Amino acid sequence: GAVVSQHPSWVICKSGTSVKIECRSLDFQATTMFWYRQFPKQSLMLMATSNEGSKATYEQGVEKDKFLINHASLTLSTLTVTSAHPEDSSFYICSASREVRLAGGPGETQYFGPGTRLLVL
């Protein structure tokens, strides 16, 4: 269990267009979903945290008007990169948090989607 999917896996687009990335938890309801960005050979950078039905919490330095997050249900969150530019080219990864109440088990583990590679020309 704990499978997270992302779509699309690859996007190539022209500068100025908007790109929408979907993140779905397939076999569990996610209390929280996270959006990360990772540049080559660098660590994961958290962009925002979203809970179903409420506004996303953005990390410092992340423009909320540029990176629109919608968390419409417990299994779906979307990230829209508006008016994408070449510097937005990166590996975007979502994760979904699952609360596990088992003896000795993790309280809330993040399970990652396969990621979306965005290339803006």
Place this chain on the structure above:
Amino acid sequence: GQNIDQPTEMTATEGAIVQINCTYQTSGFNGLFWYQQHAGEAPTFLSYNVLDGLEEKGRFSSFLSRSKGYSYLLLKELQMKDSASYLCAPMDSNYQLIWGAGTKLIIKP
């Protein structure tokens, strides 16, 4: 501040054992996660420690000492497919994971 210290890169031989160390400083602590990330892929969950001691899961074991701010991931019977980056990610008081750059592990035949 919050920070994580792991070796940048390690090399080991197929069939051998390797220990990847991690020291951390966080604002509060709610456990520590280890993730594996193959090149070009997203991280996958390996282990979680919230109490001191060793957690064993097949070929992988993870150890935590909260008083020392120290954890390690132990990989036994190394296989070529274990070549990946290993990310130590402590969780702070806000339940946020703190990410470092990870340790790139290279397995040689």
